[in-house]
Amino acid sequence: MATVRDVLENVREDDFVEYFLFSLDPAVDFGNLLTRVTELADQQSQGYIWQKDDFKLIHRNPSDFPPINDNQEHLPSHLYGVTHYGENIEDEWFIVHLLLHLTKNVPGLIARVVDSDGEFLLIEAADHLPSWADPDVCEQRVYLFRNEVHVIPPTKPDETITVAEALGKIRTSSQTTKAPDLIQKAIETRVNGYPDKIQDLLHQTHAFVPAGVAALLRAKPSLIAPAVVAFCHRDPIDIRACRAMRYFPPETRVMSQVKMTRCLYAMLLHHKYQPDRRTGWHLPPQNSSNYMAHLIGVKLACGFEILVSQCKGKDTPDDLENDKGWHRYRQSLMDKGYFKDLLEGCKEHQRLESEAKEYYRNHTMYSQPTTGQAILDLLNSLEIDVEGMRREAESLPPPDDDSWMEISADDLDKILAERYGSKPKPNSSVSDISSHLNTFLNHVSGLEGVEHPKLSKDGVPLRPKRTNKKTKNTESSTSNCDDDNNRISMDQEAFSCAVNNILDFSVPEDSWDLESEESGMSSYEDEVEMDLSRKKLGRNNDGRKKSQSELKQYMDQMDRELSTTTLGQSFIKKQPKAMEDSFSDIENFEPVDIDMNALKNILASYQSQMGGAGPASNLLGPMGVRLDETD
Structure with a gap:
């Protein structure tokens, strides 16, 4: 059963990014390295507003963090950090930028960064990965070194690698571990623009807030993030504090200019809230020019009030009842089975909970920071000039335009084109779909499923190149001539015969009902006696009993049921050729047009998708067939 530390190392919210900094210098002083790295990171992140946690590193000695189990590697000494980015995924990529910057400016520094999805850098460059790359093989093979991405290829299939081995390969042969240019370009494009891009991600607006809130944001603008998150994640207990x-x-409200990230601004606006009039919060009419500033102000004030109220009762170290981080952590422990389904309140349950609380308090990087207490201390130390703030409110610059929150269909297509490439023009007509479908069905399937055929420059599926079977067999036989035990031989005719005997499948002869003109289905009233007589047949020449094929029985039963319906008339028919030998002796025979019926059903499915994802587009896409409304 997992111990407290086992669970703590594996229990955290999914919105985290974890980073490790190693040094190629075995004699490096990690105390000085930590100071140097922290200074560089602070310079790059100046003015950046983090959603939940900021970029923070600690020094990890191998003795302080031994492996949890026998399968885990004993990591060398390194700098370690974990950041929860909440709803703003941009924090994760800004950390990637910081790590690239650090590896560029600190000699011998190698960084590894992962999140809940694993090696997310390769996910970003998924279109350019080598053929061997899959989640299991790529684990612990992706690193940042000298401002570049390094991917260590395996020397054999399904080979695993340790961090120490990976660091050694980068140390000795960094040129061979350097990722291809396309992968480098994909990551570079994603983090391009920092640190200048920080200002582009900010939004300034007006807010009618209490003077205390205005003073706090002026003294420490980064407090806007926890306030917005606290308001948007409020619960009934928090609402009581807002009353x-x-x-x-x-009563002390003043008009102020506040700065936040676009993500925080969007979160704040899209959370509906109507303040209780009995508390003194009065909003102007919605058509008023100041309505939005008043609404933003009351939301921010509630967020700060919630944060301060959560630090009440934390003067005693044993009180975690008001700590939401603890409650989330405790629920995660329960989900992981840490409490062993013990009855809450029993002696063993109390012991486990006490150990979990102690570990939670001692590891602040995993726990909820005491932002409320920091806000309260800062508020008590500030001198708030309400009248001066009101005079300044008369000359505030106009708020930023928030039209970026609304996006048209054309703008969305442009963004998607910049992100994933331009939309390919339809290159298939209706007449091409049948041939594409036949090519796809004739393509080779691998052991793990269907292998989509590769497309040519024109979008046409390509058949895989095959070597001559005889040549291949000859080479295989030659290479294995010294090892008879590795040889595998198979009699193809015997194998085919064995399969046929198992299935006992025989295709019945075609028999057409000359009296039927539409459905092509025969009457089966007289065939019941024929089937019974067939079942009474004796043994064949080998003495084996001749049994009726189950598949044949199903087919006969299905034909009998369908013979009384008009299903046959629903298919699209095609006229036979003038002198077609196959049907020259049959009058009024109209064979089913298989290709046209398949095309009809595929187009009907595509139309019902209304432009969204669905079975038709998923089927046609890998075959190189792309449709639009005009097809």
Whole structure:
């Protein structure tokens, strides 16, 4: 059963990015390295507003963090950090930029970064990965070194690698481990623009907030993030705190300019909230020019009030009842089976919970930071000039345009084209779909499933190149001539015969009902006696009993049931050729047009998708067939 540390190492929210910094210098002083790296990171992230956690590193000695189990590697000494990015995925990629910058400016520094999906750098470059790359093989093979991505290829299939082995390969042969240019370009494009891009991700707006909130944001602008997150993730207990507004009363409100990320601004606007009038929060009419500033102000004030209220009762170290981070962590422990389904309140359950609380308190990187107490301490140290703030409000610059929150269909297509490439023009007509479908069905399937045929420059599926079977067999026989035990021989005729005997499948002869003109289905009233007589047949020449094929029985039964319906008339028919030998002796015979019926059903399915994803587009896409509304 997992111990407290086992669970702690594996239990965290899914919105995390984890990073490791190693040094190729065995004699490096990690204390000085930590100071140097922290200074560089702070310079690059100046003015950046983190969604939940900022970029923070600690030094990990191997003795302090031994392997959890026998299968885990004993990592060398390194710098370690973990950041929860919440709803803003941009934090994760800004950390990638920081790591690239650090490896560029600190000699011998190698970084590894992963998230809940694993090696997410390769996910970003998925279109350019080598053929051997899959999640299991790629684990612990992706690193950042000298501002470049390094991917260590395996020397044999399904080979695993340790971090120490990977660091050794980068140390000795960094040119061979350097990722191809297309992978480098994909990662570079994703983090391009930093640190100048920081200002582009910010949004400034007006907010009618209590003077205490305005003073806090002026002294420490990064407090906007926890306030917005606290408001958007509020619960009934938090709402009770918003009714009192003990620390941020509405009577002191002033118009102020606040700065936040676009992600925080969108979150704040899209969370509906109607304040209780009894608390003194009065909003102007919705058609008022100041309505949005008042609404943003009350939401921010509630967010700060929630944060401060959560730090109440934390003067005693044993009280975690108001700590939401602890409650989320405790629920994660329960989901992982840490409490062993013990009855809550029993002695063993209390012991396990006490150990979990102790570990939670001692590992602040995993716990919820005490932002509320920091806000309260800062608020008590500030001198708030309400009248001066009101005078300044008369000359505030206009707020930023928030039209970026609305996007048209053309803008969306442009963004997708920049992100994933331009949309390919339809290169298939209706007449081409049948041939594409036949090519796809005739393509080779691998052991793991269907192998989609590769497309040519024109979007046409290509058949895989095959070597001459005789030549291949000859080479194989020659290479294995010294090892008879590795030879595999198979009698193809015997194998085919054995399969046929197992299936006992025999295709019945074609028999057409000359009296039928539409359905092509025969009457089966007289065939019942024929089937019974067939079942009474004796043994064949070898003395083996001749049994009726189950598949044949199903086919006969299905034909008997369909013979009384008009299903046969629903298929599209094609006229036979003038002198076609196959049907020259049959009058009024109209064979089913298989290709046209398949095409009809595929187009009907595509139309029902209404432009979205569905079975038709998923089937036609890998075959190189792309349709639009005009097809």
